[in-house]
Amino acid sequence: MGHTITEKILARASGRDSVRAGDDVMARPDFVVAYDFPGYTDVIFRQMKEEFGIDRVPDPDRFGLFIDHMVPAATPAEEELHIGTRRWCAENGVRLFERRGIGHQVAAEVGYAVPGAFLVHFDGHISQLGTFGTLAMGIRRNLLEAFVRDKVAIRVPGTVRLDVTGRLRSGVMERDLFHHIVRALGPASCKFQVLEIGGPALEGLEVEGIQTITGLAMFTGAVTAIVNPAPRTLDYALPRALKRIEPVRSDEDAAYTARHTLDLDDLEPVVVVPPSPANTRPLRDYLGTEIHAGYLGSCASGRLTDLRAAAKVLKGRQVKPGFALHVVPTSQAIMAAAAAEGLIETLVEAGAFVSSPSCDYCYGRIATMTAGQRAVSTGTLNVKGRMGSPDSEIFLCNAAAVAAAAVEGRIADPRDYL
Amino acid sequence: MSRNSLPPLRGRVAFVFDEPDFDVDQIVGVKNIKIQDVEELARVAMQAYDPDFRAKLRPGDILIGGANFGYGHPHYPPMRAMRHMGIAGVVAESFSPGYWRGEISMGFPQAACPGVLAAVSRWDEIEVDYADNLLRNLTRGTQLPIEALSAGDAAMLAAGGLLPYLKRDLATGDAR
Numbered sequence: 001m002g003h004t005i006t007e008k009i010l011a012r013a014s015g016r017d018s019v020r021a022g023d024d025v026m027a028r029p030d031f032v033v034a035y036d037f038p039g040y041t042d043v044i045f046r047q048m049k050e051e052f053g054i055d056r057v058p059d060p061d062r063f064g065l066f067i068d069h070m071v072p073a074a075t076p077a078e079e080e081l082h083i084g085t086r087r088w089c090a091e092n093g094v095r096l097f098e099r100r101g102i103g104h105q106v107a108a109e110v111g112y113a114v115p116g117a118f119l120v121h122f123d124g125h126i127s128q129l130g131t132f133g134t135l136a137m138g139i140r141r142n143l144l145e146a147f148v149r150d151k152v153a154i155r156v157p158g159t160v161r162l163d164v165t166g167r168l169r170s171g172v173m174e175r176d177l178f179h180h181i182v183r184a185l186g187p188a189s190c191k192f193q194v195l196e197i198g199g200p201a202l203e204g205l206e207v208e209g210i211q212t213i214t215g216l217a218m219f220t221g222a223v224t225a226i227v228n229p230a231p232r233t234l235d236y237a238l239p240r241a242l243k244r245i246e247p248v249r250s251d252e253d254a255a256y257t258a259r260h261t262l263d264l265d266d267l268e269p270v271v272v273v274p275p276s277p278a279n280t281r282p283l284r285d286y287l288g289t290e291i292h293a294g295y296l297g298s299c300a301s302g303r304l305t306d307l308r309a310a311a312k313v314l315k316g317r318q319v320k321p322g323f324a325l326h327v328v329p330t331s332q333a334i335m336a337a338a339a340a341e342g343l344i345e346t347l348v349e350a351g352a353f354v355s356s357p358s359c360d361y362c363y364g365r366i367a368t369m370t371a372g373q374r375a376v377s378t379g380t381l382n383v384k385g386r387m388g389s390p391d392s393e394i395f396l397c398n399a400a401a402v403a404a405a406a407v408e409g410r411i412a413d414p415r416d417y418l
Numbered sequence: 419m420s421r422n423s424l425p426p427l428r429g430r431v432a433f434v435f436d437e438p439d440f441d442v443d444q445i446v447g448v449k450n451i452k453i454q455d456v457e458e459l460a461r462v463a464m465q466a467y468d469p470d471f472r473a474k475l476r477p478g479d480i481l482i483g484g485a486n487f488g489y490g491h492p493h494y495p496p497m498r499a500m501r502h503m504g505i506a507g508v509v510a511e512s513f514s515p516g517y518w519r520g521e522i523s524m525g526f527p528q529a530a531c532p533g534v535l536a537a538v539s540r541w542d543e544i545e546v547d548y549a550d551n552l553l554r555n556l557t558r559g560t561q562l563p564i565e566a567l568s569a570g571d572a573a574m575l576a577a578g579g580l581l582p583y584l585k586r587d588l589a590t591g592d593a594r
Contacts, residue, residue, distance in 0.1 A: 024568055024569035024570060047581065051581060052584070052585070052588065138516070140516065140519045140523060141523045141580055142580060144580060144581075144584065148584055148588065149584070149588060153568075153569065153570030153573070154570065155568035155569070155570065155571075187439050187489060188439070188485055188489070188512055191512055191513070191514070192515050192518075218516060219489075221489075221514060221515060222515075275441070276441065276490060277489075278489065381490070381491050383441060383443070383448070383490045383491050384441075384443070384444075384448040385443075385449065385451070390447070390448040390449045
């Protein structure tokens with residue numbers, strides 16, 4: 001019986017010849033990354049020193065910090081947090097990426113998405129590095145363990161394998177595919193497992209779109225998602241890799257907890273209705289729902305593919321008066337590329353409010369909604385109060401659908417505009 | 419550290435959250451999620467479910483959850499409030515991993531027990547036995563298996579949470 005890519009990565013990280021799902025191991029993360037956030041990094045920095053007497057991390061090259069929340073700072077306390085992070089990174093000789101974009105995307109751009117690497121963060125959306133064959137897990141406050149010792153205790157997760165076949169139709173995006181997966185497999189279908197995605201349709205998907213899917217894996221119950229390295233992802237990841245690791249792949253006869261196949265031919269645009277990411281519905285059932293705001297951005301969506309889709313809808317059209325459309329490219333590199341392509345110009349001319357990358361729109365820190373307001377969003381989540389008042393509502397959908405809603409002021413079918 | 423060293427939980431079923439994919443933030447209400455003061459959190463907790471919840475509690479009582487308990491974007495304040503009021507742990511059909519990891523790191527006992535919703539009623543006296551991996555309903559005289567904890571989770575609960583667990587492990591050089 002062969003091994004999954006996850007078992008191979010954790011075998012290497014734990015210094016064993018082989019491990020199996022269910023084994024309890026101590027694994028050494030190749031990388032430990034985090035964004036600064038109150039209650040997480042500030043507490044970790046303090047506890048390292050005060051509780052464990054550790055002044056410096058012994059191998060700073062393994063670590064990476066991002067400043068992407070509370071950017072720009074809106075209160076002195078927020079800026080104090082950032083100052084503390086800058087100071088800690090300078091003292092420890094740890095790389096800091098500030099104002100480069102949303103960290104989960106920047107992490108791939110700067111070389112943490114090393115195929116075959118094991119990486120930990122406190123935030124589960126880091127799973128998107130799995131696009132490149134990296135085993136990237138969000139372990140919440142347990143991240144402290146990776147700051148105070150070499151290895152973290154982990155039970156090797158089993159793997160649910162999803163094979164995709166067919167092809168997405170025009171107007172249906174990888175974002176829709178992810179929410180179809182939640183509907184088809186169930187919101188707990190992959191609980192405590194790794195979601196491994198493969199199959200003949202994969203190479204027809206955008207790499208950016210695969211980042212969308214893997215980044216949202218937690219809503220299937222998965223601890224992360226991963227894709228076996230392929231030529232185009234290796235071409236992206238290897239030249240920028242911060243560490244040399246031999247890429248690994250799942251064996252043909254690897255043992256999976258479950259196997260599923262999903263045919264993309266039949267999929268249509270969806271909307272995820274409030275207040276749960278489990279609520280995938282056909283977009284057509286919600287056409288005409290009055291909407292006041294739109295958010296196109298986040299670590300899940302907000303990449304070139306998303307901006308192109310929105311620009312295609314908005315080219316030569318106008319955002320409905322009174323509708324607040326916020327477009328936030330996921331990283332500075334993406335924003336620059338979008339500008340070079342003329343996408344930013346198209347979006348601005350249509351009336352979109354285009355901002356530099358920041359996580360802050362996704363959780364209502366800015367562009368905050370009040371009671372009774374409704375948004376369409378490519379953000380990560382639609383739980384109550386996520387983008388402001390607990391009495392506001394969020395409908396998650398693809399980038400083209402956000403743009404179509406912005407034109408009409410209600411949920412609209414983006415395929416009418418393509 | 420063997421999981422057998424984890425003491426059993428014994429208490430009454432304080433409440434049954436039977437809704438699948440339950441978002442624990444609802445316990446205090448999203449509008450209260452940023453409250454830091456634990457006494458204030460306890461005052462607002464459960465108001466939407468049972469306004470007299472706190473008055474009926476005894477220390478050591480246990481919460482019951484449905485499938486995929488803790489789904490969504492779980493925050494820490496709801497279970498901080500529950501611990502403050504004397505709740506000793508949560509038994510659910512199954513858990514969402516993010517919630518699970520967060521609460522285990524707080525040293526708050528959790529147990530996955532498929533079938534628990536049908537096996538208990540509110541105020542039944544139950545026991546969570548981590549040594550034999552059993553949930554016993556002492557009121558009904560029935561029992562159900564619980565899923566075994568991972569070695570890391572068992573050690574963390576035995577130590578009382580992430581910080582004491584790491585301190586003890588580092589002090590003893592325990593690398594398992």
